[in-house]
Each structure stands twice: as C-alpha cells, then as structure tokens.
Amino acid sequence: MFVSLQMKGYAEKSSWIRKMFEEGVRLKQEFGTNNVFDFSLGNPDVPPREEVLAVIERLAREMNHGYMHNAGYPQVRHCIAEFVRREYGVNVSGDDIIMTCGAGGAMNVVLRSILNPGDEVITLAPYFVEYGFYVENFGGRLVVVKCSEDFMPDITNIRKAITEKTKAIIINSPNNPSGRVYPQSVLDGFKGLLDGFPGILLISDEPYRRIVFDNIKLPSVLATVPNSVVVTSASKDLSLPGQRIGYIAVNPGIPERKELIDTFIMANRILGFVNAPAIMQMVMAECIDMNIHVENYQKRRDLITGVMDDAGLTYARPEGAFYLFVKSPIEDDVEFCRALAGEKILAVPGTGFGWPGYVRFAYCTSESAITGMAPGLLNVVDRLRG
Ligand code: PLP
Secondary structure (H helix, E strand, C coil): CCCCHHHHHHHHHCCHHHHHHHHHHHHHHHHCHHHCEECCCCCCCCCCCHHHHHHHHHHHHHCCCCCCCCCCCHHHHHHHHHHHHHHHCCCCCHHHEEEECHHHHHHHHHHHHHCCCCCEEEEEECCCCHHHHHHHHCCCEEEEEECCCCCCCCHHHHHHHCCCCEEEEEEECCCCCCCCCCCHHHHHHHHHHHHCCCCCEEEEECCCCCCECCCCCCCCHHHHCCCEEEEEECCCCCCCHHHCCEEEEECCCCCCHHHHHHHHHHHHHHCCCCCCCHHHHHHHHHHCCCCCCCHHHHHHHHHHHHHHHHCCCCEECCCECCEEEEECCCCCHHHHHHHHHHCCEECEEHHHHCCCCEEEEECCCCHHHHHHCHHHHHHHHHHHHC
16 A cells, blocks of 8 residues: 555566575575575675775774765765776866765766656666666666677667657666676767767766776776766675765766766765765775775686586677676576576576576676586576477
C-alpha cells in the first residue's frame, strides 16, 4: 500500500545481477561457499594496500569528524585537482572538484543538476544497468544506443538518437561489462559530434580508469571534449567500494562552469546523503597514488580467458576493469546462465546489460574459483552444443 508504483515495478523486475546474487546466497547455503564459483558481482576481492589501511587507522583518531562544506574539504579538493591535472592534462583547480559518495553518488548529483522531467540521456549498450534507475530518479528517460559488434561506440548511430530533449551522453571506459577501453580516436569522434550540440554534456563514468592491462594508456576525456565531466571513485582502484568515496571533476572548458558547479554542490547537499564521508575524503587525498596492484587482475584476466579458450567460447578481450563478456554458446543467454548455475557457476546474462546473447563473468574472484569452474563450464558447453 505504501510502496509507489514505480518502485513496485523496479522490485518486480529486479536486476539480473541481484537475481544471480540471490541465487548465489542460496547455493552457498546449500553447498558451502567454497563449492560455488561466484562471478556475479563486481566487488573487488583484492584488499586495499597496507599503507591505505594505516592512513584510515591514523585519521580515525586524528581528524575532526564534524560536518564540512557540501563540496568537500578544500584541502582534499585541492589534492584531487592536482591529481586530475596530472592524469587528464587539464588545468583544473580545487573549485572544479566535488567530493561525492562514490561514482554512483556523483552520477546522481550530475543528473539531478541537469535534468528537467522528460529530458533524455543517451548511453551505449552494453551498459551498467543502474544508469536507467539514476536517470529515472529525476524524471529523465534513458535512450540506449547499441555499440558496434566490437563494443566500440558507433558515432553515426548516436547522432541518429539525438533529439531536442537530449541533455547528456553517458560513456564508461574501461567498460563494465565488456572490459573494452575507448582509444583517443573514439573520444575524437565524440568531440566532433558534440561540437555540433553545445547543449549536450558528456558524462564519463571512470571508476575503472586505473585498472588497465598491457600498459594501455587511457586518453583524456577532459582534454578532448570541452563540455564534459568525469565521475569516478576509489571503489575499484583503491578497493574501497563499501566506503563510498568518489568525486566529480568539471571540465574548465564548460562555459557555464561556475553555475554548474554551484548546482552540483546544492545537489550534493539535498539528495539525502549530504556530502561525502569525512574520513574517506581525507584518505582519498592522501592515498590517491596508492592504487591496488593491477597485475593481480591482469593475471586473472589471462587465467579466465584461457579457461574460455579451452571451452571453445569467444569473448571481447578485456583491456581493463575486471569483467569478461563471453558469447553464449546458445542464443538464450538467460538459459546459459541457468545451466551454469546448475554447475554452481554464477554469471550474469548480457540481457541485464542491454546485450542479449552474451554473459558477464566478474573475475574479481580467487584464482582457484577461476580454475575450479573449468570442468563445470566444459560440461555445460558440451551439453548445450549437443
Ligand atoms: N559505474 C560503473 C560502470 C560501475 O561498474 C560501478 C560499480 O560497479 C559504478 C559506476 C558505481 O561505483 P561506486 O561504488 O563508485 O558508486
């Protein structure tokens, strides 16, 4: 009776990630945690670095735990700006940084600030399913444009999806779920497109920016597209997802930047979480260069792609993040996931990312889980292929 129709609808549809998570809880209760191969969640299992834990311990005693400015501590914003200048090659100051509750909080702040009811936000499938909920939080409508078969943005198709209601485009590289990284040429494509649409903001969701393999160098959205913001967090690269810390970096090239930043600060205040956690702001400022050892994930990437090769499955070769997007051996990816769950292997159907026919494996798991699933995977593939 109390629950709104919209929320009731959400609960009934519940995301595939959630469904697989619940299935995992059931299987683990029945067979024991070590006998279930759980690739359903993007919850990093690599611990934060010891130096980071030491900083958290020290700050817990030393710092003042009171309220602060809604944009975050000035000295923290100053430190993050210094990092952003180095990382993105743009001349931002502390005023251009807003500390947030993770990248999710940052995205909600941006969307709250720019959307009028009925406005459209374009994103590219396959995509992080929460974007749809975030956009609808503020009466917007998510418009999904498919990437090309190599999981790269198709600028021509994006152009066709733009209407007078389009307010923003959300991109995510390194990508969840495909693991692909957009090269400079793709960002140049966005620049060419958005030069013609000065009313559209490019929102670059980059929590995996520093989880890239084979020495790939990520290009800079902020240096390429003037009307852009970056939303990001310490969830993945410092391995602190439960601590809810992130930030928005606003491009100094945005003409109405001052008004936009003031609006972001207001949204950070009124969305209910009321600024980013105090201690984690200080931790992020001190530890910004202490990202986890990416070699751990690269080793797992090589291990899991080897397991897929042995099973004769094809996939998008991950260049970053910690997800492998595998082509289902049968058309129905949901059915493939059900068959995998029968072997106690949990993965998420591509349908949940707007890309049916594929399945996502999150390999932020132990190496033994990756090698351990091999016999069960082979059984399923052999059976389904007849
Ligand atoms: N964006 C993408 C693509 C993600 O995969 C995630 C988390 O899995 C987030 C945003 C949210 O991250 P945060 O913990 O920083 O809110």
